[in-house]
Amino acid sequence: MWRACSIHPNLKTHSIQCNRNGFIPIPHECYEPGVLVIGGIASQIFFHHNPVHFGEQPSQMLIEEAVVDTKHYQHILALVFAVKEINHNPRILPNITLGFHLYDSYYNAHMTFKATLALLSSQREHVPNYKCDVQNNLAAVIGGLGSQTSIHMATILKIYKTPQLSYGSVLSGWDDEQFSSLYKMVPNDGHQYKGIVQLLVHFKWIWVGLIVADDDNGEMFLQTLIPLFSQSGICFAFINRIQKMTYVFGMIELFLNKWKTFPLLMEGKVNVFVVNGAPPSMEELSWHLRFVDTNSPKGKVWLVTAHWDFESKSYQRDWDIQHFHGAISLTIHSNQPTEFRTFLQRVNPFWAKTDSFITEFWEQAFDCLLKESNGRKSDEPKPTCTGEEKLESLPGPLFEMSMTGHSYNIYNAVYAISHALHVIFESRSKLRLEPWNLKAWQLNHFLRRISFNNSIGDAVHFDENRELIVEFDVTNWITFPNKSFVRVKVGSLDPHAPTGKELKIQDENLMWHKWFTQVPPLSVCNDNCHPGYSKRKKEGEPFCCYDCISCSHGKISDKKDMDDCIKCPEDQYPNKAQNECSSKSLSFLTYEEPLGIIVVSFILSFSLTTVFILITFIKNHDTSIVKANNRSLTYILLISLLLCFLCSFLFIGQPGRVTCLLRQTSFSMVFSVAISSVLAKTITVVLAFMATKPGSRVRRWVGKRLANSIVLSCSILQAALCTVWLISSPPFPHTDVKSLDDKMILECNEGSSMMFFCVLGYMGFLAIFTFTVAFFARKLPDSFNEAKFISFSMLVFCSVWVPFVPTYYSIKGKSVVAVEVFCILASSAGLLGCIFSPKCYIIVMRPELNSRHHLIPRKYQ
Known part of the structure; x- marks a missing residue:
């Protein structure tokens, strides 16, 4: 039976007090002992708090109630499931029990650094380089979800050369030798950016809007994508930056500043929005879509990156997701382990009473109160949780029963660490190595060269840049009025395929927003120039905006949106519509005419x-x-x-x-x-x-x-x-x-x-x-x-x-x-x-x- 440290008693108070050593305790953690321990930094809890003022004691920092990304609880369960599966597999690490130790990052740099140091220290004591027990033999760390979380972790872990397997995005600019122990369970973001351009070219969408997170990841996205746009003849009508809402007053301020702008974007003639973002930055997008006029909705095609997902906070459970119907995303390839759904069906708030994550998850997911927390105050009365609620009854934005891409990355990360450890201990007679004497940095040599097929049969191995070699799935998101959705795989993107063959897509399987009368929908600055006409650039506007002029005498254009008309071969001539060449007849004086x-x-x-x-x-x-x-x-x-x-x-x-x-x-x-x-x-x-x-x-x-x-x-x-x-x-x-x-x-x-x-x-x-x-x-x-x-x-x-x-x-x-x-x-x-x-x-x-x-x-x- 796995166990976890209990939730800190001051979590729901209005301030957090320091402990006797001067440290603010980490409210959430879960831990199961083992000979070797896999650490993890999850991103599940999000605090809306007031901004910090230097005139107050940090210990008096006011905290609003925590908000749980309920969907991310699957990330924790995926790690638990993988560890349990390996411990029951006699062919991997026989006679060695794996354990795990998880903390939350809280989407906060301070808490991420603190959680990382806690993994490197003895339990309950944050003293790096000192261990008071042998049960905390850390082999590797899995995390984090966002690029900033991953970099904050890597800043600490690189000192010890502890292997870090990031299951979310990592900025390309940080991927250099100073982070030599950082492994990415997803392909380089540059691959999916090229895939986005290929999708736009495939559907002939040349007039798009860009919506990006207002952070380093968003800027890198723009710096990479805009030159690719120019090379492929694609223009952007606008760039809308999504600011992360880190506190309540900021959320209100964002809403007041932008609520008038976003509906105008929705009513514009741009039919395709290219979205780059990761939670929680997508919350602001969902917030604005609530105020778009639903009496005359105008559908859009949402083309989103792999780290975006349909997810909702508990207070967003009633928000309409019909705006996203027909969205297309390049999702991280995932598969379904055989027993994972059965494992999820056994999860309940009492199956592991020391799990300090499940209480908040269960209450916010099912909008109820557990008996153990009845003493807490609530603005609105809520029913008592029975504990018999089923995860499969939750809508997709709150929780999914199928393994998501990020969870599948965590699952593969656990197996990669286990296979690397297995190789080490198979050759321990040469290395004279015992499990309790293993140093985390010794794992790097084997992780870089690891190659195996997981339990589902998917290949797992890294390239020379320590990035997992894997495809992206092209996913079509189908939403329903009951707030549920279905992912439909309609293609794939293989970054390592020959040039021109990276993207495979089945157009006939795509479903578009019901607003569109033409499929696939158009997204152009102006109407296409029909055959017989050529484009002429409009002064002062992007090159995608142009006028259509008729072909000059003797020339034709046989395709839409030709840059210039072409001459017919000498033995042919333009027809009256100047859209095709007809064979010239022979002319000479005949006896018959x-x-x-x-x-x-x-x-x-x-x-x-x-x-x-x-x-x-x-x-x-x-x-x-x-x-x-x-x-x-x-x-x-x-x-x-x-x-x-x-x-x-x-x-x-x-x-x-x-x-x-x-x-x-x-x-x-x-x-x-x-x-x-x-x-x-x-x-x-x-x-x-x-x-x-x-x-x-x-x-x-x-x-x-x-x-x-x-x-x-x-x-x-x-x-x-x-x-x-x-x-x-x-x-x-x-x-x-x-x-x-x-x-x-x-x-x-x-x-x-x-x-x-x-x-x-x-x-x-x-x-x-x-x-x-x-x-x-x-x-x-x-x-x-x-x-x-x-x-x-x-x-x-x-x-x-x-x-x-x-x-x-x-x-x-x-x-x-x-x-x-x-x-x-x-x-x-x-x-x-x-x-x-x-x-x-x-x-x-x-x-x-x-x-x-x-x-x-x-x-x-």
């Missing part, structure tokens, strides 16, 4: 007309009108015009290597022959009339030889230009992806624009020269003269091709091809119509006029 059909119709019509005229002239080749203007030139002109019309087919269809080589060169050659023929006709007419003058020497030049020479020489010069073009920089097929937004133009690149315009300019030169000659010959007798018709046809040619040059540079795609085909057809049709339509009219419609008598004026007959 309406424009192609129209062009082909014109080509065939003009070609058939030319064939008809050629056949008509061949049938009437002996008539006067056919003979009148050099029959051979007429045939050459008609054939070249026919070929000009047919050359237009090279511009229709998908461009290829051969068609690109033939397009411009074939047309320019054939059309040059046509214009040369017209020029030869014009010169022949002029020379013919000059030869009629008496004594003219021009007569010897009149004939077919001159006409053929003109045609041949002009054509050879154009052929030379085309040859140079094809040799130096020939045309080739080309895909233009830039000119049109939604199409890729399949075209023929001319290779050398200079050669193209040289060829075109040469045709223009021939046309202008022909027009000039014909213009001066226009007044010759009409019957013999084609000059008027040739002049008009050259005007048609110039009026068609002169606008072609600016048009060629101003339009793109199939339109360029269509315009060039139009110019070819129009200029060729102009020659055909202007020169041959009058002759065809006479041949077909007025054959009686097709005679020498009618063609030659009387004065020349």
Whole structure:
């Protein structure tokens, strides 16, 4: 049967008196003797007291009634359970009985130092380095819950190099060689801070509020987390510091100063609060939430650190916890020892009458008075405790039947100490060591290297920084109107996993606050920029606050909240909404489209007309009108015009290597022959009339030889230009992806624009020269003269091709091809119509006029 020292008789008085040695006694302790003793500093009792004034004797310090963190009583029971389990296990420390000695820290530095010194001293006497009995052979100390408590303990224990296993948080800045005997049963806080950022990134929460304890731990939290926020694109809307309420008047003062502020935070558009805190600092948060308007509650996502828990003081049992429904926390991994629940079911206020913790716990947990304490005064009458109350009937914020993370750490700490001791005494034949001669510092060497599986099968071992290698559980907290809650494990965080695989979470198992209509809820500074828009930073505000601007021409954004729009690949183009790229269609003049059909119709019509005229002239080749203007030139002109019309087919269809080589060169050659023929006709007419003058020497030049020479020489010069073009920089097929937004133009690149315009300019030169000659010959007798018709046809040619040059540079795609085909057809049709339509009219419609008598004026007959 384990025993404990009884509660100090002055605990409930209004002042604490010093004992005869000048020490204020520690009100709460529990102790069970053993060959080796495990010390412990719990954090269960909390005093609200008035501030100390130096004008009063410390012995007269006024104390208000103690408040018990009822949930923390499980920490004590976990240590008791682990020690009893080990003492009944013949495979660990056989023939050696473990004992324990526990004090409370009271969340107070003075009392923590005092309790630590008491563990190092003989029982009932606070004299370090002196022992009056062998039953206080301290092997190691377990504690404390908060980082400050752990450091206060370590300040004393490091002097003796006594192993200290902290089951709560420890500031990273204190973890150096000066605390070489401090072991942490939880991973470094930096791991869970990174896990918080990973959770925020996972759910795309970039606009959050920070609520931290107003202490060193809170400052370390901010210094670590804020740079991680910036690296991950997360902003914080505010930082609200929670001050620890160490006395009654301070609590009232805090409430009066902040009660108006916190409801405003709850009503803001920040939907996610990242909370760092440990008891009792979370009491202030719960206090403020009581005054948030419950008629129109606005749910929040509470993302809390591992050392936060749903816990209530006795006076908070009626406080609503529905605000925390759906909260997510990175909790310390825990498991359930087989017999722990059965052990808790046997606990009652009479099972260990010397337990000085259980009285306050039982009375405040069940809101009653034990018979032994009926003499104490109470502001409100309370029923008498029967002692048959069941722990499982308490709501979760007051006590849990399942082992919590901190209790599981204590459980593992006891086993770690026991296994290390077991290893020591297994090799005691070499060390010549007896249990009563063991020095606590000798345990450090073995603790650092200890590695085992506990009774549940979880691995327990420390890393090089003396931190337990363990995962965090991602826990979803589900609350109920009856003040109870359920922890639901929805994932895990393994700090030692490969980068990017640390966090595992099952989104489908998460439950959110009923206020949210969208799950997972959003928490952003402003609405997301939808695809088709990009972000633009708002001046003077955090980078998470931005405006949305439409993507510029030619760019898209296919995701939400893109920093900048992106260009589509060259073979794609933005759709109208500018949120995706569509494949560009191929663009070239085809036979199937309406424009192609129209062009082909014109080509065939003009070609058939030319064939008809050629056949008509061949049938009437002996008539006067056919003979009148050099029959051979007429045939050459008609054939070249026919070929000009047919050359237009090279511009229709998908461009290829051969068609690109033939397009411009074939047309320019054939059309040059046509214009040369017209020029030869014009010169022949002029020379013919000059030869009629008496004594003219021009007569010897009149004939077919001159006409053929003109045609041949002009054509050879154009052929030379085309040859140079094809040799130096020939045309080739080309895909233009830039000119049109939604199409890729399949075209023929001319290779050398200079050669193209040289060829075109040469045709223009021939046309202008022909027009000039014909213009001066226009007044010759009409019957013999084609000059008027040739002049008009050259005007048609110039009026068609002169606008072609600016048009060629101003339009793109199939339109360029269509315009060039139009110019070819129009200029060729102009020659055909202007020169041959009058002759065809006479041949077909007025054959009686097709005679020498009618063609030659009387004065020349």
